[in-house]
Amino acid sequence: MSKKITLQFGPKYKEYEVGDIVHLAKDSPLRLECGAEISDFPIAYQTYGTLNEDKSNAILVCHGLTGDQYLIGTHPITGKAGWWESIAGKGKALDTDKYFIICPNSLGGCLGSYGPKHINSKTGTAFNLDFPVITIKDMIAAQKLLVEHFGIEKLLCVIGGSMGGMQVLQWASTYPEAMHACVPIAAAPRHSAQNIAFHEIGRQSIIVDPEFCGGNYINEGRFPVNGLAVARMTAHVTYLSESGLQRKFGRNLQDRSEKSYGFEADFQIESYLRHQGMAFVERFDPNSYLYITRALDYFDMIEDNGGDLRNAFSHSTASFCIISFSSDWLFPTSEAKKVVRALAATAADISFMEIQTDKGHDAFLLDEPLFINAIEGFMKKIHKKVLG
Amino acid sequence: MSKKITLQFGPKYKEYEVGDIVHLAKDSPLRLECGAEISDFPIAYQTYGTLNEDKSNAILVCHGLTGDQYLIGTHPITGKAGWWESIAGKGKALDTDKYFIICPNSLGGCLGSYGPKHINSKTGTAFNLDFPVITIKDMIAAQKLLVEHFGIEKLLCVIGGSMGGMQVLQWASTYPEAMHACVPIAAAPRHSAQNIAFHEIGRQSIIVDPEFCGGNYINEGRFPVNGLAVARMTAHVTYLSESGLQRKFGRNLQDRSEKSYGFEADFQIESYLRHQGMAFVERFDPNSYLYITRALDYFDMIEDNGGDLRNAFSHSTASFCIISFSSDWLFPTSEAKKVVRALAATAADISFMEIQTDKGHDAFLLDEPLFINAIEGFMKKIHKKVLG
Numbered sequence: 001m002s003k004k005i006t007l008q009f010g011p012k013y014k015e016y017e018v019g020d021i022v023h024l025a026k027d028s029p030l031r032l033e034c035g036a037e038i039s040d041f042p043i044a045y046q047t048y049g050t051l052n053e054d055k056s057n058a059i060l061v062c063h064g065l066t067g068d069q070y071l072i073g074t075h076p077i078t079g080k081a082g083w084w085e086s087i088a089g090k091g092k093a094l095d096t097d098k099y100f101i102i103c104p105n106s107l108g109g110c111l112g113s114y115g116p117k118h119i120n121s122k123t124g125t126a127f128n129l130d131f132p133v134i135t136i137k138d139m140i141a142a143q144k145l146l147v148e149h150f151g152i153e154k155l156l157c158v159i160g161g162s163m164g165g166m167q168v169l170q171w172a173s174t175y176p177e178a179m180h181a182c183v184p185i186a187a188a189p190r191h192s193a194q195n196i197a198f199h200e201i202g203r204q205s206i207i208v209d210p211e212f213c214g215g216n217y218i219n220e221g222r223f224p225v226n227g228l229a230v231a232r233m234t235a236h237v238t239y240l241s242e243s244g245l246q247r248k249f250g251r252n253l254q255d256r257s258e259k260s261y262g263f264e265a266d267f268q269i270e271s272y273l274r275h276q277g278m279a280f281v282e283r284f285d286p287n288s289y290l291y292i293t294r295a296l297d298y299f300d301m302i303e304d305n306g307g308d309l310r311n312a313f314s315h316s317t318a319s320f321c322i323i324s325f326s327s328d329w330l331f332p333t334s335e336a337k338k339v340v341r342a343l344a345a346t347a348a349d350i351s352f353m354e355i356q357t358d359k360g361h362d363a364f365l366l367d368e369p370l371f372i373n374a375i376e377g378f379m380k381k382i383h384k385k386v387l388g
Numbered sequence: 389m390s391k392k393i394t395l396q397f398g399p400k401y402k403e404y405e406v407g408d409i410v411h412l413a414k415d416s417p418l419r420l421e422c423g424a425e426i427s428d429f430p431i432a433y434q435t436y437g438t439l440n441e442d443k444s445n446a447i448l449v450c451h452g453l454t455g456d457q458y459l460i461g462t463h464p465i466t467g468k469a470g471w472w473e474s475i476a477g478k479g480k481a482l483d484t485d486k487y488f489i490i491c492p493n494s495l496g497g498c499l500g501s502y503g504p505k506h507i508n509s510k511t512g513t514a515f516n517l518d519f520p521v522i523t524i525k526d527m528i529a530a531q532k533l534l535v536e537h538f539g540i541e542k543l544l545c546v547i548g549g550s551m552g553g554m555q556v557l558q559w560a561s562t563y564p565e566a567m568h569a570c571v572p573i574a575a576a577p578r579h580s581a582q583n584i585a586f587h588e589i590g591r592q593s594i595i596v597d598p599e600f601c602g603g604n605y606i607n608e609g610r611f612p613v614n615g616l617a618v619a620r621m622t623a624h625v626t627y628l629s630e631s632g633l634q635r636k637f638g639r640n641l642q643d644r645s646e647k648s649y650g651f652e653a654d655f656q657i658e659s660y661l662r663h664q665g666m667a668f669v670e671r672f673d674p675n676s677y678l679y680i681t682r683a684l685d686y687f688d689m690i691e692d693n694g695g696d697l698r699n700a701f702s703h704s705t706a707s708f709c710i711i712s713f714s715s716d717w718l719f720p721t722s723e724a725k726k727v728v729r730a731l732a733a734t735a736a737d738i739s740f741m742e743i744q745t746d747k748g749h750d751a752f753l754l755d756e757p758l759f760i761n762a763i764e765g766f767m768k769k770i771h772k773k774v775l776g
Binding site: 034035132190192194201203240246248259266267269274294 | 617
């Protein structure tokens with residue numbers, strides 16, 4: 001099922017091998033929350049490990065906002081290692097010798113799954129901003145179709161961090177019997193005003209870039225490099241913590257011993273942020289960034305459940321491992337505790353850990369021993385309980 | 389000394405009455421930290437109240453990053469009330485019936501004081517990015533010349549919040565005998581990596597806007613409206629607190645009962661931020677924004693004093709009232725405490741208050757009763773001590 005498709009990142013058009021792609025909702029369309037119906041749409045995904053005979057060893061990994069399906073191995077665009085090799089792979093917490101890991105590129109994403117870059121059959125050009133606005137519920141509905149495509153009735157585990165963690169929570173609510181275990185990491189039951197504010201800044205940064213062309217940059221042969229880079233710089237600061245930034249960069253100067261008294265990147269933190277911004281435009285699509293941030297802003301499991309989060313989980317039978325990071329100010333521990341309290345009311349099997357670290361929200365992507373141990377321990381428990 | 393000058397804000401050129409302007413350093417130039425020398429340069433300022441005969445009732449107010457000299461009365465550009473009417477005016481904590489308040493527009497500012505919009509006599513056009521990079525020390529050196537222009541030997545008090553607070557700290561260090569009292573509010577002894585990061589995002593947002601024209605937008609008849617607005621949106625979020633945003637806006641929708649499933653400003657917080665961005669471009673200059681944020685990034689009284697902040701205040705004889713706000717994450721209480729500890733080592737007269745509020749950094753501009761009471765109380769004490 002491997003397939004090459006043309007993906008544009010930054011000002012370059014290149015052909016990339018994106019791996020497996022399946023077309024879903026062929027028989028009956030998927031109705032999105034906005035009312036639109038989509039059918040026969042592509043979802044790109046990667047699998048790692050082998051599905052066992054009774055299809056009981058499958059783990060669904062849900063990626064974060066700007067993550068993708070390449071959690072293990074070399075990334076086809078960046079050439080870097082997979083984003084979750086800290087916990088997934090041979091002999092790791094998510095052990096590919098034991099489990100079958102599935103990770104789809106999110107609906108609305110830009111690495112092969114159905115998104116704004118796809119061709120609108122009615123016009124013959126990319127959807128761009130005519131792509132329907134999607135939600136977290138829509139994303140997991142597409143994931144569910146992929147899981148069914150594999151003939152898997154019950155997942156061993158659904159796991160993810162950040163946006164992936166919101167998806168895990170939504171899975172537990174929408175498909176309460178579809179998994180034995182849920183691991184939402186660095187997540188919240190809804191997006192706060194501050195979360196929305198930072199996303200809006202990123203979106204405005206992209207939208208006002210003249211190269212954005214109202215979302216039609218591909219048709220125009222242009223690309224909002226600067227707007228997307230500034231959006232990434234802003235988001236990146238929210239992924240780190242003040243104390244972590246201070247420890248890592250402090251007020252250290254970059255490649256100089258004295259201040260330049262100018263607007264070059266005098267400080268290491270400036271140089272680092274500029275690099276983060278420019279690296280991002282090589283691997284991400286501006287329209288996808290708008291769509292996925294919007295999906296997150298619309299996420300509110302409390303409102304969806306009549307103001308009482310306990311209702312979200314009233315049918316859940318899964319075991320939960322909920323993890324937060326002490327210095328995460330994007331989705332702080334106080335948000336994770338709301339989930340814990342709601343689940344406690346359903347007498348669910350819950351583990352909760354706040355990991356002490358100064359690495360902020362991004363800690364779930366890093367080699368953080370306490371975090372990795374927590375996932376390892378939980379997976380052992382689930383393995384014993386379900387697979388014996 | 390009142391003078392009309394042409395000030396450009398946003399895409400409009402208009403003539404504004406900017407009030408008083410004085411030319412300083414006429415006899416001998418002021419040497420800036422970057423090495424440049426400036427002379428016969430304008431500083432625009434406002435005064436409120438009357439200077440008494442022995443010139444002992446003068447208060448210097450230092451404004452914040454995007455503040456200006458109009459702390460009381462109608463602002464000539466926005467038409468809004470002065471930015472510090474909560475504590476300054478007739479019968480207020482800074483009582484204009486008792487005190488003579490001086491507030492200069494900062495060096496590098498855009499409301500009449502010497503800055504990048506001024507004409508470079510060598511080229512006949514605006515300095516733009518040829519204006520020398522200035523520092524907090526340079527700013528207070530210009531303020532000192534203004535105070536001397538009034539023949540004031542010793543100020544009753546130097547007071548300011550945010551960047552104004554950093555200036556107060558620098559005054560105490562550079563001119564330790566020039567004031568009876570110092571009131572640094574919501575300030576820090578140096579800019580952290582996170583502070584620099586947010587400033588760099590704002591600067592990049594401006595610089596990459598094609599309308600910026602490498603800083604020469606005035607000559608080109610253009611203006612980086614979008615870049616400056618996004619910079620302001622980013623900064624504005626850092627001036628508020630997560631809990632304050634949640635209380636004020638939460639996830640409330642703006643002018644609609646349902647989500648639009650689009651990229652309009654569905655949420656009140658989005659609409660509010662866009663408004664803040666657009667209002668800002670009508671009253672602020674993009675080059676000034678670069679220069680003043682840079683001055684703040686360069687501010688580090690700890691490094692300046694050999695790594696020991698106590699050295700900064702070793703000659704100070706002033707009374708201090710140091711105020712922080714519990715929800716200020718831009719310049720948190722932990723930074724104010726560094727100042728308190730350093731001052732304590734000099735056996736200085738210190739009052740320190742952390743005001744409990746969810747209004748974040750911007751609390752110093754708001755009608756916050758505990759804060760206002762604290763300033764009132766301190767001013768009464770200083771009045772009695774100095775003026776009897």
